Amino acid sequence: MSEPEDRRRMVRAPTSGDPAGRASADRLKSSRKHTASSQKWLERQLNDPYVQRAHAEGWRSRAAFKLMEIDDRFGLLRSGLRVIDLGAAPGGWVQVALKRGASAVAGVDLLPIDPIRGADLIEADFTTPGVGEQLLDLLGGPPDLVLSDMAHNTVGHRQTDHLKIVGLIEAAADFALANLKPGGGFVVKTFQGGAAGDILAHLKAGFTDVKHVKPKASRSDSSEVYLVATGCRVERGR
Ligand SMILES: C[S@@+](CC[C@H](N)C(=O)[O-])C[C@H]1O[C@@H](n2cnc3c(N)ncnc32)[C@H](O)[C@@H]1O
Known part of the structure; x- marks a missing residue:
């Protein structure tokens, strides 16, 4: 992993x-x-x-190229969108979102992130109750796009690591489905064998299209793959 x-x-x-x-x-x-x-x-x-x-x-991480590739293929980013970035440090995806027109970006990471003009970045565990609400408050409105590149520190014990991976994917997916604007998009890092079938089913029910993507910038020896979900169907009367 x-x-x-x-x-x-x-x-x-x-x-x-x-x-x-x-x-x-x-x-x-x-x-x-x-x-x-x-x-x-x-x-x-x-x-x-x-x-x-x-x-x-001038990108803060090589991960920036993964989001650019995903965006080139799916056209997720455009002017005026509100974006939430989970697991944002050191800030490559935040930079890409802003560069490609996002009008508001709120990001969170366990690690501190050097400030980026135009983004509100907090140091916290996303899975802690209240952190999601804090991000929504910072964003000033419901997100058009939720991004999660969160990756935990592996402990080397297969089942424990699997549970941690699935836990982060589920937390991000639940947050996206509960808060995205109708029509919104969701990108989440997962690992081969990481996203359990029920998460996938949950996403397929909540979005019109869900695809697995392995960007070229993702190392071939890494089991990392991204799920890209577009067209959030959840109507909340916003
Ligand atoms: C691959 S890095 C993200 C790189 C980022 N997308 C970029 O472009 O710079 C994964 C990040 O997820 C963060 N992370 C892992 N678990 C987290 C959690 N529960 N809450 C917030 N951040 C978390 C890690 O601290 C790490 O910085």
Whole structure:
């Protein structure tokens, strides 16, 4: 499962290296600061074209490219939309939503997120009662789009990790279905074998279209896939 790798896969300028910010292989090899696994992670980061592009183009995470690909295919984002982003740190998806015209974005993460102009970002556990309402208050109206890229820290115990994955997907899906404007959209990160059939059935009942998507920017060795649900059918008389 890839989520711990993904967790802090933000784009940071290396603190050492040549003037373009690239660390030399020798320097990497000799660094005593890195454990074997963190050195492997760093090497992969430095060789990852999406990380390089994100750094060059000013996106906070390589994850930004996943949302751009999803949006290019499904046309979810446009001017004036209100967007809620669950698991928003370090902020790549928030940047994409704003860049593509969202008029209001409210985001939450367990981790602190550096401010982004035009977005209201809070540090909290989304599954804590009241956090969803706080996001809705910050947004100033019902969302047109709910995004969830939430990924928990795996503990390495298959059943426990599965329950945690399913718990986050369910929490995000319930929130989306309870609060989206009719016609709204929902994107949620899941993992192969992660979204149980009943969640899928729940989404299929609540949206006119539900698709699994594996963006090119999602690493091929990661079991991550996204569910993209469009056309929320829930009518609430708003
Ligand atoms: C893959 S990262 C999100 C990257 C983000 N989409 C971006 O573009 O920068 C997943 C995030 O989910 C957050 N997360 C996991 N469980 C959460 C929870 N219960 N509440 C809020 N955030 C959570 C993690 O802290 C982590 O920062």
